[in-house]
Amino acid sequence: MTIHDIKELLDARVCCGEEILNRSILSACASDMMSDVLAFAKNQAILVTGLMNPQVIRTAEMMDMKCIVFVRSKMPSDEMVNLAESCSIVLLSTDMLMFETCGVLFTKGLIGKGDTQ
Amino acid sequence: MSEELKFTYNVDGEDFNSAGQASVSVKKNLRQLGIDPEIIRKVSIAMYEGEINMVIHAHGGTADVFVDDEKIGIVLSDKGPGIADISKAMQEGYSTATDTVRALGFGAGMGLPNMKRYTDYMNIESQIGEGTTITMHVKYQ
Ligand SMILES: Nc1ncnc2c1ncn2[C@@H]1O[C@H](COP(=O)(O)OP(=O)(O)O)[C@@H](O)[C@H]1O
Ligand SMILES: [Mg+2]
Numbered sequence: 001m002t003i004h005d006i007k008e009l010l011d012a013r014v015c016c017g018e019e020i021l022n023r024s025i026l027s028a029c030a031s032d033m034m035s036d037v038l039a040f041a042k043n044q045a046i047l048v049t050g051l052m053n054p055q056v057i058r059t060a061e062m063m064d065m066k067c068i069v070f071v072r073s074k075m076p077s078d079e080m081v082n083l084a085e086s087c088s089i090v091l092l093s094t095d096m097l098m099f100e101t102c103g104v105l106f107t108k109g110l111i112g113k114g115d116t117q
Numbered sequence: 118m119s120e121e122l123k124f125t126y127n128v129d130g131e132d133f134n135s136a137g138q139a140s141v142s143v144k145k146n147l148r149q150l151g152i153d154p155e156i157i158r159k160v161s162i163a164m165y166e167g168e169i170n171m172v173i174h175a176h177g178g179t180a181d182v183f184v185d186d187e188k189i190g191i192v193l194s195d196k197g198p199g200i201a202d203i204s205k206a207m208q209e210g211y212s213t214a215t216d217t218v219r220a221l222g223f224g225a226g227m228g229l230p231n232m233k234r235y236t237d238y239m240n241i242e243s244q245i246g247e248g249t250t251i252t253m254h255v256k257y258q
Contacts (some may be wrong), residue, residue, distance in 0.1 A: 034227030038162055051222045053178075055169070057136035061144065061163045064154070079134070087141070 001025050001109060003067050003090050006046070009104050010094040016081045017040040017090030023066050028110045030102050034059040040067075043114025047099055054080055063081065072096045121148075122184040128168055130177020130195075133221060139180045140165040150184065155187050159235040159255045160189050167193040167226040167251055173218045173250060174198070188256045196248040205231065216252070 004021040007014060013018075014021070015066050016097035029041045037047060037059050047060050048069045057080055067090040070076060075093050076084070084091050094101055124146055126139035128235040144161045164180065171178045175197020183190040200206045207229050214224025217237050 027239070032220035032222060033219075033225055035227050038166060039227035040229050053221060055137055055222055056132050058141055061141055062137075062158075062165045064158060083141075088187065 002044070003092075003113055005065070005108075008106065009108055010092065010096055012069065012092040013075075013096040014077050015070075015091035015093055017067070018087050019086070020088060020090055023090070025066065027101075027110060027114050028105055029112065034044055037063065041114070044112070045114075046071060046105075046110070048098065048105070050074065052076065052080075054083055056080070057083045057087065057089060059103075060089055066090065067075075067092065069094060069101060071096060071101050100103060119168075124182040124184075126180045128171050128177045128193075130172055130175065130197075131173060136169055137165055138253045139256040140168050143180075143182050146182075147189070152184075152189070152238040153257070156189065156255055156257060157231075160191065161185075163182070163232045163253050163255070164191050164193075166232050167191065167253070169223055169226050170218045171197070173214060173223060178248070188254045189247055191236075191253045191255075192250065194248065194250045198247040199240065199247055199249055201245060203243060208240075 003023050005056055027044040027046045028046040029044040031037050032049055032051045034055055041063050045066045047065050050071050052074050070093045073095045076091050128139055129135050140161055147157045175195035178195030181192045205211055209230045210226040212224050212226030218224040236253040237256045240252045244251040
C-alpha cells in the first residue's frame with residue numbers, strides 16, 4: 001500500500017509531503033502517548049494519533065516513520081508542518097475517529113508488526 | 118574517523134514545544150556522517166528520551182554528543198532537582214510526571230528503561246538539589 005492509497009481510504013487531507021505520497025507502507029501504530037510509541041513501536045511506518053504538538057513529529061522522526069495520520073479532523077500547526085517537511089514526513093488529517101481509522105487501515109491490510117528493513 | 122567529533126547543544130527548559138530539537142539535529146548530523154541507520158536509531162531514541170526528561174523534570178540543561186572510532190557517546194547534564202532513588206526511577210512505569218506532561222504525550226515512566234535498553238552503557242550520577250548527569254554509549258558492533 002502507498003501513502004496515497006491511505007489518503008484515499010481515509011479521505012484525508014494532505015498537510016505536507018504531497019511529492020512523496022508514492023512511498024510504500026506495510027505497518028502502522030496508533031497512540032496518543034508518545035512515551036509508548038518510543039518504548040513499544042518497532043519499525044512501523046505510520047503513526048496514527050490524536051495528539052497535536054511538535055513532539056509528535058519529532059517522535060516519528062526518531063522512530064524513522066514515514067507518515068503521521070491525525071484523526072478527528074485535527075490540523076497541524078505551521079510549526080509542525082515545517083518540522084515534518086524538514087524531516088520528509090507526510091502529514092495527513094482525516095475526519096475519522098481513532099477507532100475507525102485503525103479499523104479501515106487494518107481491514108485493508110496494514111499490519112501492527114513493523115516493516116522489516 | 119581518526120579524530121573525535123563533538124556536538125554540543127543547550128536544551129531549553131522553559132519551552133516544551135522546542136523539546137527534542139537537539140536530538141533531531143544530532144540525527145541529521147549522524148546521517149551526514151554515514152553512520153549505520155540502526156546505530157543512529159538507538160542514539161536518537163535514547164537521546165530524545167533523555168532530552169525530554171531534562172525539559173519535563175529538570176528545567177533544561179546541556180547535551181554533548183561524541184563520535185569516535187568505536188562508539189557514540191551522549192552526555193546529558195542538568196542542574197535540576199536530582200533523582201532521589203535511581204533504582205526506583207529506572208523501573209518501568211515509575212514516573213513523577215504531572216498530568217499536564219501526560220496530556221502532552223509523555224510521562225509513562227518508560228524513558229529511563231528505554232534509554233538503558235537502546236544503549237550499551239548507561240550511567241546516572243545525581244545529587245538532590247544539584248542536578249543529574251547521564252552518560253550513554255552506543256557501540257558500532
Ligand atoms: N533529568 C532528571 N532530573 C530529575 N528527575 C528525573 C530526570 N530524569 C528522570 N527523572 C525522574 O525519574 C522518573 C522516571 O523517568 P522516566 O523513566 O523517563 O519516566 P517519565 O519521564 O515518563 O516520568 C521521572 O518521573 C523523574 O522523577
Ligand atoms: Mg521520561
